[in-house]
Amino acid sequence: MKKWLIYSIVFLTVFSSCKKSFKADGNALTFDIEGADQVKKVRLTLLQDDIVKVEATANANFDQTKSLTEAEQPSKFKDFEVTEHSSEWAIKTDALQVTVNKKSGAVAYFNADGSEIIKEKAVEGRTFSPVTVDSVAAYELRQQFDSPADEALYGLGQHQANEMNYKGKNEELFQYNTKVSVPFVVSTKKYGILWDNYSLSRFGDARPYAQINTLKLYDKAGNPGGLDASYREHGNNKHVFIERKESTIDYENLETVENFPKGVDFNNAIITWEGAIEADETGEFKFLCYYAGYTKLWVDGELQFDKWRTAWNPSVAKFSVQMEKGKKHNIKLEWIPDGGISYIGLKVLSPVDKKEQERLSFFSEMGQDIRYYFMKGESMDEVIGQYRTITGKAQVMPKWSMGFWQSRERYKTQDELLGALKEFRKRQIPIDNIVLDWSYWPQDAWGSHDFDLDRFPDAKAMIDEVHENNANIMVSVWPKFYESTEHYKQFDEKGWMYKRAIDDNVKDWIAQGYVGSFYDAYSEGARKLFWEQIKEKLYTKGFDAWWMDASEPDILSNASVQYRKDLMNPTAMGSSTQYFNAYALMNAKGIYEGQRSVDNDERVFILTRSGFAGLQKYGAVTWSGDIGTRWEDMEAQISAGINFAMSGLPYWTMDVGGFCVEKRYERATEGSEDMREWRELNTRWFQFGAFVPLFRVHGQYPFREVYNIAPEGHPAYESIVKYNKLRYRLMPYIYSLAGWTHFKDYTIMRGLAMDFTEDKNVYNIGDQFMFGPSLMACPVYEYKAREREVYFPAGNGWYDAHTGEFIKGGQKKVVNAPYEEMPLFVKAGSIVPTGVDIQYTSEKPDAPVTLLVYTGADATFELYEDEGTNYNYEKGNYTMIPMEWSEADQTLTIKARQGAFDGMVKDREFRVVVVDKNNPVDIAQKSFSFESVKYAGEEVKVSLK
Template identity: 45%
Template sequence: MRLALAATASLSALTTTALAGEVRQVEHGMIVTTDAGEEVRILAFEDGSFRVTIARDVADAADSLMVIAEADGAPRFALNEGWASLTSSGGTAMVQVSDGRLVVYGREGEMLLDENAAARSITPVELEGQEWFATRVQFNRGTDEGLYGLGQHQNRQMNYNGEDVELAQHNMAIAVPYLVSTRGYGLLWDNNSITRVGDPELYAKLALDWRADYYLGDRQVVSRAEETVDYQYIRDQKRWPAAATAAVESATTGQNTAGNSLEEQRVVWTGSFTPETSGTHKFRLYSSSYVTVTADGEEVLRRWRQNWNPWYHNFELELTAGEPIELQIEWEPNQGYIALEHADPIFDADRHSVSFASEAGKAIDYYVVPAPSMDDAIAGYRRLTGRAPMMPEWAFGFWQSRQRYNTQVELLDVVSAYRDTGIPIDNIVQDWFYWPEDSWGCHCFDPVRFPDPSAMVREVHEQDARIMISVWPKFYPATDHARELAAGGYLYERPLEAGQLDWVGPGYPNTFYDPYTPEARGIYWRQMRDTLLPLGFDAWWMDATEPDWHSNLSIEERKYQMTSPATGVPGAAIFNSYPLPHAEGVAEGLREAQPDRRPFILTRSGFGGVQRASAALWSGDVAARWDDLRDQISAGLNLSLAGVPHWTHDIGGFSLEDRYSREDPDHLPEWRELYTRWFQFGAFTPLFRSHGEFPHRETPIIAADDPAMLESLTYYHRLRYVLMPYIYTVAAGTHFDDGTIMRPLVMDFEADRATWDIDDQYLFGPALLVAPVTEFEVRERQLYLPAGAEWIDANHGRRLAGGQTVTVAAPRERMPLFVRAGAIVPTGPVIQSTAQDTGGVLNVHVFAGADGSFTLYEDEGTDMGYRDGEFSRVPLTWDESARTLVIGERMGSFPGMHEAREIGVVVHDGDGGGSVFSEEPTRTIAYDGEAVELYLP
C-alpha cells in the first residue's frame, strides 16, 4: 500500500512534506525518502552522470567548490517493486525505497556500484559551535576491480583496491577525491574535509610496552618504558628525556655539556606486539631523519627525510593472532619527528571495497560517472569540474630552477650558460625570498640583490626564454599588503595569535590570506597585478598552497588555524579545498588582465577542479633518495587518473642528505647517478623541470667534470625538444579531447590484468612506454610489455612481442624506452627553445607492425586563438598491409603557420639499427597542405 501511495505522490509537483517511503520526481531526477526519514536525491546529467545527495533535508547540501556543471539530464523515471530508478544515456541509477540503497548500472546493464546501505552514516559533529556531519558510504564489498586516482600520494600505491588512503593536503600529498575504476565508472566525492578511502577509521598510535633506549654516540644515556613511539609534532617534543635534551641543546656549539666532542643521538625502541586478529596489519611511520624498522630481525622499512618535512611511509605485516612479533625502530633524531601508527585487519569484503568517509560536511554528496573506458572517466570528471585550458607551448620545454637564485645576476648567468653551451632551455625560475628579509608578502624586490627586476625579465626574453616568479599566499603582518587584507577580515589571525615564527632570519610572525570570498581573492590578485605583472613575468609559482604555515603542527592545530575569518566556516570543514579558490582567483585575474595570453600557474597543492585554473601541480619538497624517485611514478600516474593532466616534480629531489649537499667525494658518484636517472624520468613527464637545494642542478654545472653524465643530460634535453611536435599534440589533447599525458598502463591495456598493479612503468602519450631506473648501479632492468601490441626498443630498434616480462639494458646514460607498433611519432629538429623557428621542418617516424594513426596539432603557441579555431591539424595514417603512409589534408590555420614545409619520413621495422629517434629520414617530401600518399616498402 505504501508503494502505491508513493507512486501516486511522485506524480505531484506540489508535495512539500516528505513522508517515509515516498518518491518524488523533481527536475532532472528524483528524491526518495527512506523509512528512516533520510532523503536520497538523484539528479541526472545529459552526459550520463548522476549526482547523489543524502541528508535529512537535501536542500541543506552545501554548494560545491569542485563541481561547476548543473544537472541537465532528462532521465526516464520508473517505480517498481520497492525500487525507484532513473535511466539516462550513461545507464541506470536505482534506489531501494526502504533504506536508500543505491545500485548503478552501465549502459549495457553491467553493475557498476552496489551500495552497502548498512555502512552508510551521517553523524552529527560540532565544529566551533556549528552543526556538521561526519559521513560515510561503502560500495562493492568483496570487489576485485582496479581502483585509481585520488590525487598524489607518496607511498607507492598504484591500485588502491585493498589500500587505505587519507586525503589530507600536505606539502607532498594532494587530495583530489576522484576515484576511477576498471569496472567502468568514476566517483567524485564532493566533500572538502579530510577523507579516508578504504578503512574509515583513523589509524591509532601503536600502544605497546616499548623499551626506549637513548644513546649519545655509543653511550646509552636513558632507558625507559614508553607506551607509544610519539614525537610526531612540535607539541610532543616536551616528552624528550632531560638527559638527551641537554645534549641536543648543546649541539649548536659543537660540544656536549661535558666539554667533549659532540656525540650523535640515536634512539632504539623495542617492543613485542601480539596481534589479536590474523591478517594484514597496516602500519604508518611518520618520520624525518634516518629511521630503520625491523620485524623479527627482518628489515621492513629504511628511510630518510628532511626534518622540517616529515610525512608517512606505509608498510604491512602478515600476522597471526596470538603469535608475538618483535618490532624494533632505530632512529637518528637530529631534532626530528617520529610516530608509529597501526590499523588492525578488517573483514576481507570490507578491505576490498569502495569506501569514503569524511570528517565534516552538510550531506553525503557525490557524483557517479559511467565510463566504458578510463579516458571516458577523465572526460566525465572534467565535464563536471571544468576543462583543462591549453598551456603555452613553452611550458613543455625545459625548466631550470634553484632554491634559490639570490641575485638577478645569478639568474641571468644561468640562462647565458645554457645558451653558451647549446643546451636547450625554455624557462628559468625565480624562487622565494627575492624580497627584503622582513617583508614577506610585499611582492617587491630587494633593491640590493635585484636592482632592476624589469631589466632582468627583459634580458631573459631577449635570450628566447621565459621566467616564472614565486608568489606565496603568506604575509608578514606589518607589510602594507597584509594590513589591507587584515582590514577587510581576509587574513587568518590564529597563526599570529599562536605566536608562530617562520625560519627566516630571527624568525618572523606570519600568516596566510583567506581566499574563500571573491573580495579577498580580488584584493590578493590586485596586489599581484599592481606589483609583479607590470614587470613582464610569464608564469606564476604559487607555493605552500595547502596552506602550509608550519610544517610540524598537528592536524588539529592546522584545522583550528584554518577557520575562515571571512565566512566563519570551520577549518575542519574546508581543510582540503584551499588551493582551489586561491588558484582560481589568480587565474581569473590573469585572464582579465592579459586576455590574449595563456596563463600558466604552478601550485604545490590542488583539489578537484584545479585543472580549470590553468594550473599544473608538482609533488612538493620530496627527498633526494632512490625510494623517493620510485614513489614519484605512482604519485604522478594517480594524479593523472584523478583528472589533473599537468604534473611535475623536482628532478633530483628537493632536499638532500648531508653526504650529498657537502659534496662528499665518496658519495658524489651516487648523487650524480641519482640525478641522471631522475632527469631521464623527468624528460618523459608532462613538465620537464629541475629544482632543488644545493648542490646546484644546472646541467652545465652538475655534469661539468663528468663527460658521460653531460652527454646523457644533454641527450635528454635535446630529445625532449625533438619530440616537441608529438608532446605538444598530446598536450593539446588534454584540452580538446580531455586527454591524459602520463598514462598508467591499465588505461590502455585494461584487458591485460598484469598491468593493473605496475607502478614503475607508464605510457607517455599513446606511443611511448617509459621504464625509469630507480636503483643505484643497476645497469639492466626488468619491465613488462603489455599484451595486445608489439613493442620496438627506442634505444636499439629491436622489436619484441607484448605480453611478456623482459630484461633490457639500462646503462647509466640511457633509460629503457619502447614505442608501440603502429605508432606514428612526429618530431622536429634540435632547437634551443620553443621560440626558435623550425622553418616547418618535420620528421614522421612510423613504427611498423600494426595499423596506426596520429593527428598532428599546431597553433601559435602562446595566444588564446585556439579557443576561436586558430589551429591546424594534419592527420597521419599508416596502413600496415599496404605499407602506405597518408599525410592527410591540413585542416585549419593560425597566424604564423608554415604554409609549405619539408616533411621527412622514416619507417622502423624493428630489425635493430640503434636509437630510433636519431635515424635520418629515408624519404623527404614538400608538403603544402594537400594530402600525400607514400608507399614505403
C-alpha cells in the first residue's frame, strides 16, 4: 500500500502508484471511480476533523454551482492522512476514519478507533436517473446509507403527521403552508447527514404515494372495480346527490377537485367511500390521506383517524395496514366538507423489504450531482453545532423577542391595535411585541407597502405610541404584488416577477379578486429592490421586525405541485424544479442583508412561514403556519417543533390556540360546551406555548387576547396570565439560552434523546421535551384531561416544578394535570435563574436574580447578558457568569464574570434557594426563602450545608 501524510496542500497535484490514484487540492480529495455503472468521480472535502462534504458526479466534471446552504468556511482544514489500499482509499483525521471504495465509490464512516458509524449502500447505493427539465439535462438523485438498526433519527423540518422518530419512516420534503422541509437528520448515534439539494425530495422510500387503485378494490357487495361512493345531503341522509363506484379518491388540489360531481354542494354534503381493499403481496402498506373538513377513516372497523381542518388549508394523516396477499380488508372513509371548496385524497405505498425501509435514504427530483455533508460529534448537540458550522451560526435574538407576543388575524385599524396594547398595560399583563398582520394596505394595493389612511391615518404615530408603551411592533410583509402597484412595475421592468400567474389571470380571494404574483427571490437584484421598497415605506417609520408570510412561495394556495412549479418558473438561478424548496431562505437573506447594510445596530428579526437549511444565519424564526384549532393539531405541534429544532434551526413558534377555527367555536355562547372547550383548548395551548423558543398567540376570530378568551377570575384567564408571568420570571434562564444558541450552537427546544441519548425509552416520545437543560415540559392535549402519563428519563431524579415532589428517573408515571397547570418538571442537578415580576423584558435590569438550585447531582449554568437589541455581542460585548453546584460539598460557586458591555449591572444581588426533598418549592411563586449573595463580578462561594 501507499501512504501520504497531508498537512497543507495548496497546489493541485496527482499522486500515482498505478494507472491513476486521486487528486488533492487543499482539503479536497477527488477520486476517479472506474468500476461503477454511473458515478465517475467522488470528491471528499474535509471541512474539519469531524465534518466531510461529499460530492459524487456521473459527469466528467463536478457541478460548480455554489451551495445556497453552505456558509463561508473560515479556513481550509489541513490535518489528515490518506492511505491507498488495493480496494479502497482511507482518510484519517483525529476524529474519523473514512474510506472510499475504488470500484463503487461508496463511502464509509468510522470512529477514530475503527468502529463503524454509517456507510453508503455498497451496491446501487447511488442512483443517477437522467431527466431533462426546461431544456436542462440533469438527474433524479438518490443516496442510500446502511445505518445502525438501533438508532433513532430526528429532524427533516416541521411536518404535521405527529411523527417523532423518522427511522424507517417516509417523508416527502417540499414547502407548504404548515409544512417546512429541511433535508437534515441527526442520529442518536451522534452523527448527522445534511442533504444539499433544493428540489422536491423524499426521505425514506423514493417512490411517490400511488392512487389506491394500485390495490384491488371492491364495493360493499363484493364486486371488483371500485369502492361505493355516496354523495348525500348532510343532515338529510335520504337525499342522495349521486351514488357511483369510484376507483380513486383524489380531490386533493385545485386541478383534481374539478372532477367533483357537478350539483353537489360542498357546503351541504357528506360523502362516504366504502368497500374493501385487497393486496397482491403481503406486508405493511402505508397510507396517506390529504384532508380538509371533517374526516374519519376505518379499516376493518377500527378507526384510524378522526380529524378536522379548514376547507382551504388541508393537512395530512398517515396510517399503516398490515395486509396479507389475497385477503380483503374492509375500508370506509367519511368526509364532510366544511364550507367552500374542500380537498381530500387517499393514496398508498406498497411494502418494501424491511432492510430497505430501515436504510437512511434521500431522493431528489433534480440536480447535477449528489452533494451531502456528514458530521460526527460526541453528542447530538455537537452534531447540530457542526450543522451550523456548515450552514451558519444563529444570531442572539433581541431580548424583547423572547417575551410575549400578541397577534390576531387581524387588527383592522390603528385604534384596535393600540387599544389591545393599552389593555395589556392596564391589566398589568406582560407583553413585548404586538403584530400588525396583513391587509393594512388599500384593498387594491397589495405589495404597495402603503397604509389605508381611513383605517391607519398615521402609521408613524401608531408605531411611536407602541414604543412609548415599552413594546415593539412587527409588520406583515409578503413577497406578493398586485400588477397595478408601482412596486410590481419596478420588479417587472427588470424581469424579476414570476409572470405565469399574470399570464393565467390568477386572482386571489380579496373582494372580486385581484391579479398579482411574487417576486423572484433567487435574483440578487430583486432581493435588494425588495429591501429598498420595505426600507422606504416601512423601516423608516420605525417597525421593529418583519413577518414574511407565504414564503413557500404560496402564489396560489392548493395548486398542484406541478402548477406551483410553473407559477415560479424560471428562477434567476434556474428551473423552479431544481430550486423549489429554498425560496424562504433567499427571501430572508435579502431582508437580513438589507437591514444590516443600513443599520448594523438593531438586530434583524424575521418571522417566516417557511424555511430551509441555513435559515438560522439570517435572523429568522419559522412558525408552523395556519394550523387548526383542534386538540390533535396542538398535539402535532409538539413533535413538529421538536423536530424542527433538531433540524438545526433553533427558533420556532406556532399560533398558540391554532389559526383556523372550527365554526362551533365562532358561534359558541357563554355557558355552552363549545365555549368551555374553547377556553380549555386555549389554556392548555398557552401553557405549552410558554415553553417554546418564541411565545406568540395568533389566530382567526374569536379574538385571542386573554381578556377576550375568558373574563378575569375565570380559570382560563388566571392560568393564561400565570404562565405569561412565569415566562417573564424565567427570563434570566431563557435569555441565557438565546445567548447559548449563538455562542454554544445550543438548541432551546430539545427532544429528550438530546439529553438522555443512552436511554432508549425516550427515542419515540414526541409529547414531552426539554426546554433548555433543566425544564421538562409535558403539555396536555386532551379535552378534560386532568392527568397524563409522563416518562422520567433514567439517570436523573426529577422535581415537580409546581409541588416540589421528587420523582426517580427511569419510570413512567401518571401525574396530576389540573386545569390551571401543565405538568412541568425540573431535572435534579439544575441551576435555574429566575427574575422578578416585570411587564416587559427590559424592565428592572438590576433586579435581584433568584438561583433555584435543584439538588441531587452536580449542576452548572452560565448566565448570559448583553445589551439586548444590538450586534455588539459580535464584538465581544457580553458577559457570561459561570455557576457550579457541588452536590458533595453542598456549595454553590458563582464564578468571576467573563466579559463586559456598556450599561451592564456591575453589582447585583443573587438570591440562592436550595430545592430538595425537604424544601419543595413552586417555580411559579413570586418569592422564596433565600440566602442573599452580593456579587460584584468576583468569584463567590456559598456553602449551603
